[in-house]
Amino acid sequence: MSGRDDGRPRVVTLGETMALVRATEIGSLRHAGALALGIGGAESNVAIGLRRLGVDVSWLGRVGDDPLGERVAREIRAEGVDVRCPVDADAPTGLMLKERTTASATAVLYYRAGSAGSRLAPEDIPPGWIEEASLLHVSGITALLSDSARSALSAAIDRAAAAGTTIAFDVNFRSSLAPAGEAGPVLRDLAERADVVFGNAEEIGLLHPGADVEDAAARLRAAGGSELVLKRGSDGAAVFRADRVVEAPALRVDAVDTVGAGDAFVAGYLSGLLEGLSVSERLVRANACGAMACTGPGDWESSPTLRDIARLLGPEGDPVRR
Template identity: 40%
Template sequence: MSAPRPLGPGPVVCIGETMAALAPDPVAPLETAGLLRVDIAGAESNVAMYLADHGVPARWVSAVGDDPFGRRVRDGVAALGVDVTAVRTDPTRPTGLLIKNPGPDGTRVHYYRSGSAAAALGPELLRTDALRDAGLVHLTGITAALSPSCRALVEETLAPGRPYPVSFDVNYRPALWRHEPAAETLWSLADRADIVFVGLDEAQALWGDTVKDAGSVRELLPGPAVLVVKDGSRASTAFLGPTAYTVPALRVHVVEPVGAGDAFAAGYLASLRHGGDPVRALRLGHLTAASALRVTADHGPLPSPARLTELLTATEGGWSGATP
C-alpha cells in the first residue's frame, strides 16, 4: 500500500462502454409494461456526467457504432458537459444495447453487447491523446469482462509507473462473467489501483465467507491507498491506509437502483478533486447516489447547491436521518 496520490489538474478520464438502454416507463416488469423509454447507460459515462454536474472536468473515452443509438449515446453524454472528443465511431460494429426489467426482487438487466464497438477497445488507446492530460483515470470491472482487448486495456492502464492515479470500481456483473471466474481477476485489478470502490455485497459474492464487514475487505485488498466499501442503504466506509471513516447513508425513496454506485463514485471523486476530507467525500457520495436512486434513468438531478452545502457541513446529528 502506497500513500494516496493527489489528483492532477487535468480532467478525470472515464474509459468504458455506454449503451443505448430501454426501460419501462412507468417502472413495471417488461411482461406487463406499456411504453419503453430510450435512454443511455454506462458505468463510466455515468461517473463522467455526475463529475461534470459537480463542476469537475470529465472526459469519456469509448467507441460507439455508426448508428442512431451511437449518435444518441454520444449526444446524451455531451449534453451533460462531458468531453466526448475521444469517443470513436466504429463503421462496422454496433452500439451496445441493454434492456432493464424491473421486478419485485430488483431490476434484471439483459445485455446485447457482444461484438459491440466498445468491445473492440484495446491498449493502443493509451498511446493516443485521449489520456494526454488526465488528472485521474477511472475504470470499472465491467470493461475487463467485455473482451480480451478490453482486459488488456485495463491491465495496461494499471501498469506500474503510470503517470496518473487510477480509480477502479469493481462493479461485478455476474452476467458478464459466465465463461470465466471473476474473483481472481477483479481482485488482482482492484489491488493495483490507487482508489477502489466496492460494495460489501459484491465483495461477499466474489470472495466468499471470509468477507464479513468493511474491515475484512480492507484485509483482502491492502494495495489501494484509498478503499471505499459501500454497505447498501446502511453506510459507507473509506479506508485511507489503515484508518477508517464511516458515514451512514441517507434516507431515500428508491425508484430504481441501477446507476447509484456510479453516482456515489463520482461524488466521492468530485469531493477529492475539490480538496474534501474523507467524511465530506463520503457524504457527497451518498448525496450523489440519492440522485440516481430517485429516478428511473441512471442519471438524475442533484440537490440544490444550498441543500448540498447544508448537508455537507451538517453536524453528525444533522446528517443522521436526513433526506436529500
C-alpha cells in the same frame, strides 16, 4: 496527483455505454405499453456525475455506426463531458432493457455480445490522454467484456501508474459477463493496481474469498493501494484506511430507481478527493449523490449538482422548493 496546466483536476474514464430502453410503468416488459429511450454505462454515469459536480472529465468508448451510437455520443457530450468516441462500422452499439418488476425491484437485460463497446482496444486510447490527467477511473465491467477491452483497461492502468496519475477502480461485478470464480482473479489483479477501490461486500468478497472486508482492505493496501471504499447502499458506506475506518450513514429518500446510484456515489467521492476534502466529507457527499440518484428514473439523470447537494444537506433540507 498530476495535473493540467490550467490547474483544474481532470478525470479520464473509459468503458462501454449502451442505449437504454426502459419501461415507463411498473410491470414486466411483456406487457409494457410505453417505453423510453436513453443511454447508460457505469463509466459514463460517473463521468456525467463528476461533471455536474464541477469536475473536468473525459470519457472514451466505442460505439457503432448507427443512430444509437450517435445518441450515446450526443447525450454524454450534452452533459459537458469531453467525448472520445471511435465509431466502429463493423459492430452495433450495445443495448440494455430495464423493467421495474415491482415498485421496489428493477431488472436489467443486456444485449452487448459482440458490441462496438466490447471491441475497445489499447490503440483506441489517445497519446497523452491519460498522462495529462489527475485521475483515471475504471471498472471491472470493462475487464470482463472481452479480451481486447481487458487489454485496453490494463494498458490504461499501466500508463496511469507510469505517469503518477491516481487510479480509481470500481469492482462493479456483473454475473452476466462471467461467473464469480472466473471473474475474481481478474478483478483482484486490477484492484491491487489501483489507489482507491470501490465495491460492496459481495464484490470485495470476490477479490479475497473467505476474507472479511477489513482483511481484504489490508491486503489491497499491502499491494500498494491507499483506501477501500465499501458501498453499503441503504446502510451507508465506510472507508478502510491504514490508520482508521471511517463510516457514514445513508440518507433516506423515496427511491424510484436505484440503478446508477453506485456510480453517483463514486462520482461524489472522487470529486471530494480531487477537492481535498476529508474522508468524512467525501463520504457525506458520496452518500448524498447516491441517494439523490435514486429519486428519478434513468441511470444518470438524477445525479446532483453541488447546489442540489447543499439543498439536501443544508438547514432548509426541505425537498419542496418554494
